[in-house]
Amino acid sequence: xxYQNIVHFFVEDWFLSAAxxxxxxxxxxxxxxxxxxxxxxRLHMFDYLNEVSVYSGFxxxxxxxxxxxxxxxxxxxxxxxxAVGSGIxxxxxxxxxxxxxxxxxxxxxxxxxxxxxxxxGGGLPVGKEGPFVHMGAIVASLLTKATTAxxxxxxxxxxxxxxxxxSSGCAVGIACxxxxxxxxxxxxxxxxxxxxxxxxxxxxxxxTTCSALVFRFAMxxxxxxxxxxxxxxxxxxxxxxxxxxxxxxxxxxxxxxxxGLAGALFILVHRKIAMFMxxxxxxxxxxGKSPVAFTALxxxxxxxxxxxxxxxxxxxxxxxxxxxxxxxLANCSFTLSNETGHGCKPELIAHWTAEGTIxxxxxxxxYLLVYFFLVAQCISLHVPxxxxxxxxxxxxxxxxxxxxxxxxxxxxxxxGAGNPQIYPGLYAxxxxxxxxxxxxHSLSIAVIVCETxxxxxxxxxxxxxxxxxxAICSFLQPSIYESIILLKx
Amino acid sequence: xxYQNIVHFFVEDWFLSAAxxxxxxxxxxxxxxxxxxxxxxRLHMFDYLNEVSVYSGFxxxxxxxxxxxxxxxxxxxxxxxxAVGSGIxxxxxxxxxxxxxxxxxxxxxxxxxxxxxxxxGGGLPVGKEGPFVHMGAIVASLLTKATTAxxxxxxxxxxxxxxxxxSSGCAVGIACxxxxxxxxxxxxxxxxxxxxxxxxxxxxxxxTTCSALVFRFAMxxxxxxxxxxxxxxxxxxxxxxxxxxxxxxxxxxxxxxxxGLAGALFILVHRKIAMFMxxxxxxxxxxGKSPVAFTALxxxxxxxxxxxxxxxxxxxxxxxxxxxxxxxLANCSFTLSNETGHGCKPELIAHWTAEGTIxxxxxxxxYLLVYFFLVAQCISLHVPxxxxxxxxxxxxxxxxxxxxxxxxxxxxxxxGAGNPQIYPGLYAxxxxxxxxxxxxHSLSIAVIVCETxxxxxxxxxxxxxxxxxxAICSFLQPSIYESIILLKx
Numbered sequence: 017x018x019y020q021n022i023v024h025f026f027v028e029d030w031f032l033s034a035a036x037x038x039x040x041x042x043x044x045x046x047x048x049x050x051x052x053x054x055x056x057x058r059l060h061m062f063d064y065l066n067e068v069s070v071y072s073g074f075x076x077x078x079x080x081x082x083x084x085x086x087x088x089x090x091x092x093x094x095x096x097x098x099a100v101g102s103g104i105x106x107x108x109x110x111x112x113x114x115x116x117x118x119x120x121x122x123x124x125x126x127x128x129x130x131x132x133x134x135x136x137g138g139g140l141p142v143g144k145e146g147p148f149v150h151m152g153a154i155v156a157s158l159l160t161k162a163t164t165a166x167x168x169x170x171x172x173x174x175x176x177x178x179x180x181x182x183s184s185g186c187a188v189g190i191a192c193x194x195x196x197x198x199x200x201x202x203x204x205x206x207x208x209x210x211x212x213x214x215x216x217x218x219x220x221x222x223x224t225t226c227s228a229l230v231f232r233f234a235m236x237x238x239x240x241x242x243x244x245x246x247x248x249x250x251x252x253x254x255x256x257x258x259x260x261x262x263x264x265x266x267x268x269x270x271x272x273x274x275x276g277l278a279g280a281l282f283i284l285v286h287r288k289i290a291m292f293m294x295x296x297x298x299x300x301x302x303x304g305k306s307p308v309a310f311t312a313l314x315x316x317x318x319x320x321x322x323x324x325x326x327x328x329x330x331x332x333x334x335x336x337x338x339x340x341x342x343x344x345l346a347n348c349s350f351t352l353s354n355e356t357g358h359g360c361k362p363e364l365i366a367h368w369t370a371e372g373t374i375x376x377x378x379x380x381x382x383y384l385l386v387y388f389f390l391v392a393q394c395i396s397l398h399v400p401x402x403x404x405x406x407x408x409x410x411x412x413x414x415x416x417x418x419x420x421x422x423x424x425x426x427x428x429x430x431x432g433a434g435n436p437q438i439y440p441g442l443y444a445x446x447x448x449x450x451x452x453x454x455x456x457h458s459l460s461i462a463v464i465v466c467e468t469x470x471x472x473x474x475x476x477x478x479x480x481x482x483x484x485x486x487a488i489c490s491f492l493q494p495s496i497y498e499s500i501i502l503l504k505x
Numbered sequence: 506x507x508y509q510n511i512v513h514f515f516v517e518d519w520f521l522s523a524a525x526x527x528x529x530x531x532x533x534x535x536x537x538x539x540x541x542x543x544x545x546x547r548l549h550m551f552d553y554l555n556e557v558s559v560y561s562g563f564x565x566x567x568x569x570x571x572x573x574x575x576x577x578x579x580x581x582x583x584x585x586x587x588a589v590g591s592g593i594x595x596x597x598x599x600x601x602x603x604x605x606x607x608x609x610x611x612x613x614x615x616x617x618x619x620x621x622x623x624x625x626g627g628g629l630p631v632g633k634e635g636p637f638v639h640m641g642a643i644v645a646s647l648l649t650k651a652t653t654a655x656x657x658x659x660x661x662x663x664x665x666x667x668x669x670x671x672s673s674g675c676a677v678g679i680a681c682x683x684x685x686x687x688x689x690x691x692x693x694x695x696x697x698x699x700x701x702x703x704x705x706x707x708x709x710x711x712x713t714t715c716s717a718l719v720f721r722f723a724m725x726x727x728x729x730x731x732x733x734x735x736x737x738x739x740x741x742x743x744x745x746x747x748x749x750x751x752x753x754x755x756x757x758x759x760x761x762x763x764x765g766l767a768g769a770l771f772i773l774v775h776r777k778i779a780m781f782m783x784x785x786x787x788x789x790x791x792x793g794k795s796p797v798a799f800t801a802l803x804x805x806x807x808x809x810x811x812x813x814x815x816x817x818x819x820x821x822x823x824x825x826x827x828x829x830x831x832x833x834l835a836n837c838s839f840t841l842s843n844e845t846g847h848g849c850k851p852e853l854i855a856h857w858t859a860e861g862t863i864x865x866x867x868x869x870x871x872y873l874l875v876y877f878f879l880v881a882q883c884i885s886l887h888v889p890x891x892x893x894x895x896x897x898x899x900x901x902x903x904x905x906x907x908x909x910x911x912x913x914x915x916x917x918x919x920x921g922a923g924n925p926q927i928y929p930g931l932y933a934x935x936x937x938x939x940x941x942x943x944x945x946h947s948l949s950i951a952v953i954v955c956e957t958x959x960x961x962x963x964x965x966x967x968x969x970x971x972x973x974x975x976a977i978c979s980f981l982q983p984s985i986y987e988s989i990i991l992l993k994x
Contacts, residue, residue, distance in 0.1 A: 197964065197965070197968060198951060198952050198955075198964065198968075202691075206706075217695075217948070218948050218972070218975065221948050221951075221968065221972065222972055225965070225968040225969060225972060228965055228968070229754070229965065229969070232751060232965065233751060262721060262722060265718070459706070459707050459710050462687060462710075463687050463952070466687075466961065467961060467964070470961050470962065471961070472955065472956060472959050472960070472961060473959065475686065475687065475956070476686070476714070476717055476718065476721065479686060479687075479710065479714040479717070480714060480718070483707070483710065483711055483714060486707070
């Protein structure tokens with residue numbers, strides 16, 4: 017009995033959590049590497065063909081996105097339809113006690129992995145954290161099933177335990193996307209459970225720590241250095257510790273209000289689009305039986321819009337979300353000249369001025385407006401698609417616009433020369449957190465943002481704006497996940 | 506009805522949380538300032554009298570500690586005996602549903618504030634976070650009572666709501682001590698509830714954000730700059746982002762194991778001391794009726810031991826916990842010479858070498874051993890006394906010893922010259938987190954440590970060591986708070 021208890025303790029408490037963290041981390045590294053290779057291929061082939069002839073460059077650009085996304089959609093619809101979409105709404109429903117068939121099977125895992133690689137490798141503007149949460153939950157569920165099949169039967173026939181593993185799985189999924197072990201645990205708790213058993217939350221911590229460890233080892237050993245930096249999804253910022261003045265707090269409040277309103281609008285737009293696709297007779301007559309065809313069409317449309325030599329000029333079309341986000345969070349200004357010492361490097365500014373021909377505020381605004389609708393459309397497509405990362409990027413863009421405008425207005429800082437300047441990057445961080453918090457109705461995003469940027473100095477403005485954005489959006493709309501659950505029921 | 510709901514929403518949800526955060530923050534700033542003034546007085550009077558004559562210096566040193574602590578003990582025993590001790594065990598008991606009379610009254614609050622100021626202002630090696638948690642809980646309870654007395658009666662007669670406010674109160678208490686809004690919320694959840702209603706945790710966040718805001722404003726406006734830095738209790742570290750190598754992870758595991766064992770030993774020693782004071786006949790015959798007298802005696806003993814010209818030489822006796830902790834976390838080495846570029850400033854090293862006559866490893870070991878027993882004794886005295894900060898300091902000291910030993914062994918870093926060196930300060934951070942986590946059985950300390958040091962690069966080693974220390978100590982002993990609850994029942 018004593019001996020059995022010890023076995024039980026080690027197997028259930030430690031081994032399962034560790035296995036969950038490690039397997040999900042390895043999956044995550046594999047997916048990241050594959051996506052990076054596909055995106056590298058897109059960029060280099062395009063540059064090469066563009067030099068041969070502009071026409072072949074354009075064709076390749078559209079084809080790459082179209083083919084990749086169509087393949088992802090086809091694969092999902094053939095192997096497992098359950099792999100489509102974010103996955104977080106379904107996991108929420110399962111954890112609240114419903115049984116959704118096939119959502120946690122190995123087949124769905126495979127479809128989700130392959131689908132995600134080709135969707136993101138193609139370059140569709142969607143995220144990967146929702147699918148990762150789903151993958152983490154599947155791995156957790158498969159591990160629980162595997163142990164139930166073992167002979168320690170009496171120990172593992174516990175339904176509560178299974179839900180806990182699912183919650184750990186969500187935590188690990190987020191921790192892998194953002195390399196944020198503590199924030200991942202909080203997000204897992206917040207987005208999945210209503211009441212949480214506190215004495216068990218160390219299991220989630222242990223699982224996320226294991227996965228963070230695997231990441232470190234992988235970075236140190238396996239990953240080739242030229243893409244090493246990209247794998248961590250870790251947007252290290254470099255603000256000083258005294259990054260804001262007390263006078264700027266009302267500005268953060270304002271940013272919070274705007275992010276809250278924009279978040280509510282985004283949820284509304286997404287719902288209108290989804291409703292249109294479900295109820296419009298003409299749409300149903302054309303695409304009703306072939307969601308894959310519609311997905312392919314939208315993918316081509318995205319390709320045309322982002323084509324770097326066309327409209328893409330105004331949208332930094334060549335850049336991936338990861339790269340635009342790094343630009344937004346950079347600790348320098350797009351608009352101030354380099355003579356003040358606060359300007360960005362010319363390469364960076366070139367992304368946002370179409371090589372010096374357009375004002376950065378114009379490109380930023382275009383980027384925000386176009387992606388606002390593009391993302392709302394793309395997350396309703398027939399591919400695995402997360403909402404978190406796109407929200408993060410849009411929020412950062414909005415914050416950056418405000419920060420740049422302020423930096424132009426007060427080039428020497430609010431208190432005048434000699435005092436701290438205005439850091440547009442800080443506004444981007446705050447905007448990203450507030451907008452994402454509004455769209456997903458979560459507060460743990462504050463911790464995730466700090467872990468992702470690797471700095472804590474922004475915590476207070478982030479918390480203020482996040483709290484306000486969250487309150488406003490909760491008042492106006494349900495969270496995007498609840499909205500999707502309502503749509504599907 | 507609609508109108509009432511809106512009033513209810515604003516009053517209950519927003520106003521109460523904000524009031525809780527702001528009132529506790531103001532209390533906390535007041536207490537901090539008062540303690541700093543008392544400690545400044547002690548240091549300057551001692552230096553002045555020591556120059557007049559060594560004898561009068563010694564007398565003043567002993568008298569200051571003795572008088573302050575005796576006054577605190579007397580005040581507590583006259584005004585409210587419930588103010589004695591940490592307060593966290595009692596709050597735990599109250600939140601789990603028992604009714605402890607007078608523990609949440611205004612009288613207890615006053616006794617706790619005055620008692621804490623004089624205990625810490627005297628220089629007893631105890632902490633302030635336990636008392637702050639208690640204060641936060643009292644403020645929360647008083648606010649709930651005040652609103653119940655208003656005419657919105659039907660809304661506030663909810664017991665669950667009261668427990669939630671108490672939990673927010675605990676969170677705010679921790680957030681004030683460490684200026685750690687996110688970690689405070691987690692610690693409040695972890696240390697008080699078994700099951701947690703997730704949808705309400707934004708209230709705790711809002712309350713801690715308000716208190717962090719008040720802190721910032723106070724720093725920017727009220728507090729004189731010469732003690733401004735000390736009020737934040739914010740130990741900003743300055744490690745580079747790549748602060749450890751993969752090879753060092755086994756060392757962090759080792760540190761975690763040692764901290765876990767030491768934590769269990771500390772809980773055992775504290776229980777033996779407390780049992781001795783409760784059951785030994787001789788002790789009861791002498792001090793049974795006058796705990797104040799015993800407290801005064803121990804205070805004088807502490808004063809003699811820390812007397813800076815005597816044994817205190819080996820213990821950095823002049824420094825307060827705040828200052829020793831800042832030394833331990835400093836990003837430099839006590840043992841390496843300044844020629845390597847890694848050595849500390851001579852003033853700092855002078856603290857730990859008795860002006861160059863003793864090796865720092867010796868003073869650090871003395872400090873650890875003496876305070877290990879001194880703290881276990883002092884937290885059982887008849888004064889408000891926290892356990893968290895002393896544990897933090899002892900853990901940092903233990904980690905620093907390991908780090909310094911490693912830095913002496915590998916002065917050029919583990920991989921040899923040209924590669925990253927060993928950062929003894931990182932080991933101090935890890936040790937502090939692991940030891941405190943072991944003693945209190947909490948994991949949120951990982952987030953608190955990161956917020957307190959203002960850097961996230963240490964998160965992974967902290968999580969590893971903390972998890973291991975926690976597992977070992979949970980296996981061997983109950984947490985210090987549960988141990989106190991068991992003793993009192």
